[in-house]
Amino acid sequence: MIQRNAISTFALAAAVLAGGAIAFITPAAEAGSKDVACEFDSGKFPEVTKACKEGGKRAVQKMMQGIKKKVGKDFTCKNCHEGAKKVAPGGYKPSGDAEAEYKKHRATAGYK
Numbered sequence: 001m002i003q004r005n006a007i008s009t010f011a012l013a014a015a016v017l018a019g020g021a022i023a024f025i026t027p028a029a030e031a032g033s034k035d036v037a038c039e040f041d042s043g044k045f046p047e048v049t050k051a052c053k054e055g056g057k058r059a060v061q062k063m064m065q066g067i068k069k070k071v072g073k074d075f076t077c078k079n080c081h082e083g084a085k086k087v088a089p090g091g092y093k094p095s096g097d098a099e100a101e102y103k104k105h106r107a108t109a110g111y112k
Contacts, residue, residue: 035059036087040094045102047111057087067109075105 035056043049051059068075077085079097084091 036089038093039089039093040107042099044099045111046105047106057092063078070109071105094104 029075038048038052038057038060041049041052041060047063048060051063055062058063064077068077080095080101081092082095083093086092
């Protein structure tokens, strides 16, 4: 009986630890898939503001990737952004000439 209780106790402890691990890991995994608020939107470009409101940084990133494809291979994220190039708070921080660069290329992508 003692051996049976030890196995039951071990099984219960293992289940609790596994459940705790899943609960601990899941929010981090979900956070990567959720929208991240746009902290750098100046409001000067309606298409950026709209994407920010509809889908956060991921939506803006998708829009910018479309512009990048239309402009060509010489236009990269580094033209307008400094620091971390990731969809996270503080990521894709505009560089000093970001607005000028964006204005120059947004017409090519069909924005007026």
